[in-house]
Structures are given as structure tokens and as C-alpha cells.
Amino acid sequence: MADVVAPTMPGAVPPGADRVTSFGRALRGRTTVAPLDAGAVATTRGITRGSGCSYGDQAWCSGGLSWTAPVDVRIGTDEVDVGGGVVLRDLLRDLWPLGRTLAVLPGSLAVTVGGAIAADVHGKNHASAGTFGHHVLGLDLVTPSGRRAVGPEDEAFRATTGGMGLTGTIERARLATVPLASTWATHTTTPVTGVTDLLATMEAARADHEHVAAWLDLVAPHVRGIVEATTVDVDGPRTDAMLPSPPTVRVPPLPTSLVRRGSIRVANAARFRLARSATTRVPLTSALFPLESVGGFPHVYGPTGFVQHQVVVPDGHDDVLVDVVACHRELPIVPALAVLKWLGDAGPGHLSFPRRGWTLAVDLPASGPGLGDHLDAIDQRVAAVGGRVYLAKDATAAPGAIAAMYPRLAEWRRVADDLDPDHLVTSDLDRRLGLRRPGIEVADA
Amino acid sequence: MRDGVGRLQRVVLLGGTSDIGLAIVERLVRRRRAAEVVLAGRDADALEEAAERLRTCGATVGISPLSATAAGPEVAAAVRATLDVRTDVVVHAVGVLPHDDRDGDDPGLATAVFDVNTTGSGVMLLAAARTLQAQGHGTLVALSSVAAVRARPDNLVYGAAKAGYDALACGLADQLRGTGARVLVVRPGFIHSRMTATHDEAPLARHPSDVAVAVDRALDRRDGPTARRIVWVPPAMAVVAAGIRTMPGPVLTAVARRLEERGG
Numbered sequence A: 001m002a003d004v005v006a007p008t009m010p011g012a013v014p015p016g017a018d019r020v021t022s023f024g025r026a027l028r029g030r031t032t033v034a035p036l037d038a039g040a041v042a043t044t045r046g047i048t049r050g051s052g053c054s055y056g057d058q059a060w061c062s063g064g065l066s067w068t069a070p071v072d073v074r075i076g077t078d079e080v081d082v083g084g085g086v087v088l089r090d091l092l093r094d095l096w097p098l099g100r101t102l103a104v105l106p107g108s109l110a111v112t113v114g115g116a117i118a119a120d121v122h123g124k125n126h127a128s129a130g131t132f133g134h135h136v137l138g139l140d141l142v143t144p145s146g147r148r149a150v151g152p153e154d155e156a157f158r159a160t161t162g163g164m165g166l167t168g169t170i171e172r173a174r175l176a177t178v179p180l181a182s183t184w185a186t187h188t189t190t191p192v193t194g195v196t197d198l199l200a201t202m203e204a205a206r207a208d209h210e211h212v213a214a215w216l217d218l219v220a221p222h223v224r225g226i227v228e229a230t231t232v233d234v235d236g237p238r239t240d241a242m243l244p245s246p247p248t249v250r251v252p253p254l255p256t257s258l259v260r261r262g263s264i265r266v267a268n269a270a271r272f273r274l275a276r277s278a279t280t281r282v283p284l285t286s287a288l289f290p291l292e293s294v295g296g297f298p299h300v301y302g303p304t305g306f307v308q309h310q311v312v313v314p315d316g317h318d319d320v321l322v323d324v325v326a327c328h329r330e331l332p333i334v335p336a337l338a339v340l341k342w343l344g345d346a347g348p349g350h351l352s353f354p355r356r357g358w359t360l361a362v363d364l365p366a367s368g369p370g371l372g373d374h375l376d377a378i379d380q381r382v383a384a385v386g387g388r389v390y391l392a393k394d395a396t397a398a399p400g401a402i403a404a405m406y407p408r409l410a411e412w413r414r415v416a417d418d419l420d421p422d423h424l425v426t427s428d429l430d431r432r433l434g435l436r437r438p439g440i441e442v443a444d445a
Numbered sequence B: 001m002r003d004g005v006g007r008l009q010r011v012v013l014l015g016g017t018s019d020i021g022l023a024i025v026e027r028l029v030r031r032r033r034a035a036e037v038v039l040a041g042r043d044a045d046a047l048e049e050a051a052e053r054l055r056t057c058g059a060t061v062g063i064s065p066l067s068a069t070a071a072g073p074e075v076a077a078a079v080r081a082t083l084d085v086r087t088d089v090v091v092h093a094v095g096v097l098p099h100d101d102r103d104g105d106d107p108g109l110a111t112a113v114f115d116v117n118t119t120g121s122g123v124m125l126l127a128a129a130r131t132l133q134a135q136g137h138g139t140l141v142a143l144s145s146v147a148a149v150r151a152r153p154d155n156l157v158y159g160a161a162k163a164g165y166d167a168l169a170c171g172l173a174d175q176l177r178g179t180g181a182r183v184l185v186v187r188p189g190f191i192h193s194r195m196t197a198t199h200d201e202a203p204l205a206r207h208p209s210d211v212a213v214a215v216d217r218a219l220d221r222r223d224g225p226t227a228r229r230i231v232w233v234p235p236a237m238a239v240v241a242a243g244i245r246t247m248p249g250p251v252l253t254a255v256a257r258r259l260e261e262r263g264g
Helices: A088-098 A113-118 A155-160 A195-208 A261-274 A284-288 A297-301 A318-330 A369-384 A399-405 A409-419 A428-433 B019-032 B044-055 B072-082 B107-135 B153-175 B208-220 B237-246 B249-263
Strands: A018-021 A028-035 A046-048 A065-068 A073-075 A079-083 A136-143 A146-150 A169-176 A184-193 A211-217 A224-232 A278-283 A306-314 A337-343 A357-365 B010-014 B036-041 B060-065 B087-092 B138-143 B181-188 B230-233
Touching (some): A113 A169, A136 A155, A146 A155, A184 A195, A195 A211, A195 A224, A195 A318, A195 A337, A278 A284, A306 A369, A318 A357, A318 A369, A399 A409, B010 B072, B019 B138, B036 B072, B060 B072, B072 B107, B107 B138, B107 B181, B138 B208, B153 B249, B230 B237
Parallel strands (some): A028 A065, A046 A065, B010 B036, B010 B087, B181 B230
Antiparallel strands (some): A073 A079, A079 A169, A136 A169, A184 A224, A184 A278, A211 A337, A306 A357, A337 A357
């Protein structure tokens, strides 16, 4: 007979009334959102919550507290000292007029500094610039065992970058800044048909562009896409009017999903046919931050929302990438938006997502349990060659699958346990995947 | 923890040998990847047998002792011992159905029916609901019965006991609104199972798998102000129940007698 492990629930709090959802609105929870309180962190179950841009249940703790970090900014000459709750967009609005920027910026600027570190996010320039964590000079970490100043050489640093907030709250961070010569960029678009040609075009674009990504049309009869390569201009001008700004257009909540195979087919065909092989000068913001243009876009998926499935397929396994693309195309569910990028070497964290290879992110309507089985099959295929799912996006992975994808999980667990011996820091993601504590299916294999 | 597409992680069955309860759990294991199951009940051998069957579906199954007739605090502790923060669904399928229709004439039998179906079961519901409320997520599936809508002459004590159980479950469903946890009250009509094997089939009879499908569907609908709290199996039973509830006493007695004669 199997022993059923029944973890205790230390410091249970009364259920809060705050309703939270994943970015894609497929997951929902109830939690109490509260400003960070170092005393309460030592006695109460909880996790840090930033802007709520994670695609799953990463940033809340059902029945527990969800901490928000400070939002003040101190700007130095080549670094900034910021609260973990500072939103990247706001930080850039302070930095760009001074001619500085951050080396690594994700596609969405709505995320917080703490969230960017916790997910160890990457940009389209990962191959040359690494992850967000590579440019962090130091952290103030609030853990149940106290407040700690953590530097890049510390184990706690490696456990925290990419650690999904499960080592404690990033109260402050010191980030290196780099010069920003221009708010303009040279942007090259190349429509391509066929996966092999897409990969070849992207490889060629990598040689002379910092930022490379491809949008894929997975519902067309043949896979096709548009390779977008961007290089920030080196000779200006810097236009203050072109600062990142919050979306001006917002999709309201809709009673039903607009994402159907037919509608996506039409939209994709239009996008592909309107694209020209061309090189243009465009504002940096529109080239690098596509998610910034329209607010509330998850609402187009209706009340059931969507999940994003992002995997990395290690270098040398293009056949697996082709299989994964084929899997998505065979799904009864429409792969509404697919983005392909090339990743460079692994990030600093134990649980950092990137490793050298292709990464494919696909937005899928969260239609029901059947979709999960398809995604499980893809996960297995990818894990078999050393690939992994991105924890910041995950909403469906099998608990038992994570250890194989993240070989440093046990090492990470040990450091996290040192910082938080009573396992007070926990999120729904942590419980669902058994990150801090292995689930029973591992013990009873 | 429930995932982004509605799959489950951990399911607990209170009344681990119940045909209906096991049908629900088996469906959740097969369709919703519920990998961890706990069966709680009295008969260790029967539980082990049921556990073996679920293991062949791919679940890891644990067994836990639980008796509805133990002292209240003991019952509550036994329920809490089966739960942890990852539990998504607790199915409560504990109950006895007297073989004799005239259960009202046997004080010993009546006591047993109230003890198990109302007192013990009620304590279990309360313990499970409180735990789910504290963890801020999860669904408590309370197996009530269409009998709960009115204690008919032909199932007087069972109906009255289930009415108490049903009232508590519905009250908990209201109380848990907005906590992240929820209660689903299931009211099946006649279901073919071990419990009803010696009883005459009633109209609209269904099988445990039909209850499982109905519960599974209700779990698809996420919690919210408009989410359903009551599931009738079959759905037409809602209409029958409305009839039974509003029927004048003399008519109800006559109908019950007619059904009894037809059955006999």
C-alpha cells in the first residue's frame, strides 16, 4: 500500500477575498494580496506577486498571502537600485531619457523587476545578451529565515534567479544598465514558407542582428512564418516621445471566444500576405515589445482563457522541433499564436529556462482536459532529448516530468530549504508540480 | 492543484467502497489525470480491492481509516488526515439505505440511519469543507439524494436523514462562496449499485457512471457567482423532485402506494 504524504499546513490564514487569474485567464485563485511584511513572511504561507503576467499559477498562493514588493527607484550612473515591485516599463521611462537601458528585456514590459528575476526572463537577444539574471548585481531577499543581501556568486542567487519566487521575496535588486544610443531600430522582415527554410533564415539573420524572432502560422496548409530581425541603431536619435507607454487600446471582457480555426486562418493569412521582405526603420518599442500594443488581449479567448506552452528543444535536435510543430498542427485545438526564437547558453539559475536551442511558444485556448494530454506528449518528446518547459508559462506539466527537465532541481531544493526550512514560501505552481517537495508519484513509482 | 486545462492532482473519496464514489474517482483519474487518490473507509479489504482497480488506471492510491459512527472529533480528525493542500476534489459518498421500507418502525435501524447519514456524514462534510476553505481551493462533492427533497412514506427515515445532510451541504455551498473552495451537491435518483441491489428499480434509474459523468461536467464549469451548486442525475430528476416537493400529501401517499404495489 502506498503511503500518502500529508504535508502540514503551517500558519494557515483565513481565506482572502482577492480574486486572481493567470495572464491567460485559464487559472483562477483566491488569495490575500498584501504589501511585503518581513515579520509576516516568517510565519505565513505565501508567495510574491508582481504584475500577474505569468501564464499559470506562479504568482499566487491559494488560501495564503501574495506579497507585493516595494516600487521605489534609485538611479546610479551605470546601475539602478530598484524595488522588486517596479514595473519594467516605468523603469525604462526613467532610464531612456538618460541614455541608459537594460541589456535584457522581455516581450512584455508590464512585468516587475522581481518577476523578471524570478522567471529569469530572456529577450529576443538571448544568444548575445543572456538572461535578465546575468545583469543582476545583487538582491535583497526576504525569506522566512530573515533578510539577506545576495550577490551573483551566492548559491541563494542561483536559486532565486529562475526560482519562481520560491526562495523568498526579492525586495530590492541592483541591475546593471547599458547605454541606449537610439530609440530607433533597423527592422528586417522576411516571410518564409516551410520549417527548414524558416530555421535557415533565422540562423542567417542571427549573424548580423541582435534581436531575432519568428512568428509562425501553424494553421495554414503549410507551415509558414515571418522572420523579424531587429538591431538598435547606434547613431540616434533618442526621441523622448518614443518611450514605452501602457497600451492605449484594451480588449474588454468578451462573453465568448473569438479564437476559432477560421478566424485565426483569416487573420494569419492577412498577416502573412501583407508582410514584405523589407528593411525599415521603426521605433524600438514597436519592434521589441509586441505585447505592449494591445491591452487585455487574453479576453479574445473568452471566459475560459488560454494557456501558453513554451518549450526549448536543445541544439542539434531540429527533428524534435519539427515533430513538436507537427503535434501542434494536429491538435483539435487551434494553435492561435506561435513564436520561435533561438536561445544561447543557459542562464545563471538552477531553474533558469534557457539552454542552447530553439524555443517555441504557442498560445492555445484552454479548452479542456483533452488538450493537456496532447501537451503532455509534447513535453515527453522534448524532455527525452534534454529539453524543458518554461516554468513561468507552465499551466499543464505533469508533476513527475519536471525533475528530468531540470537536472539541478535537487540542488535548488536544498538551497531553498536552507532559506525556508518550514516551506512557508509556496505558490499554487509549487504545489501543483511538487517543486519544493516531490509529489508521491515519485516515491511510489 | 487544478491545472490550466482542468486536470486534477489529488482526489479523496470519503466512503472509499461506494460504487458511485468509485465511479466518480475512476472517471477523474482517467479523464483528468488525477494521479493521487485516497480512499477512506472502514472495510480495509474492500478498500484495498478498490485501490487495486484504480492503480490499474494509473493512479497512486492510498488508504485511510474512516468510520461514520465514531465520535465526532475522531471523525473530523480522520477526514483531515486524508487531506493536504493539493487536494482538488473531496467526494463524500458515505451512507446507508435500509433494506426495509418501514425503517420508521425499527428504532435501532432509524438510529443507525441517522447516525451514519446525518450525524457522521455531517461531521465529515464540515471537516472537509473547513479544510478546503482554509486551503483556498478545491471542490467538495456531497452525494445527497433526490430522497432529500421530501421524506416520503416509503423512505421516511432515509429521506429525513438525507434532508438534514442535504440542508447542511447546501448551507456549506452558500457559506463557501468567495473562498476559492466550493461545494457541489449531487442529487441522484435511483442508481443501480450494491446499496440499491435489493431494492426495486424506480423510474429514471441510472448507473454510477452516469453520476460520474454529471460530476465531471460540473467540474468543467469553473467556480463563480453563476456556477451550479446542485447537480441532478439525470437532469430530468430536477423536474420530478419539484413535483414530489409540491405534491399535496394525499396525492403523494397514493402515488407511493401505487408504486409500491406495482413494484411488489
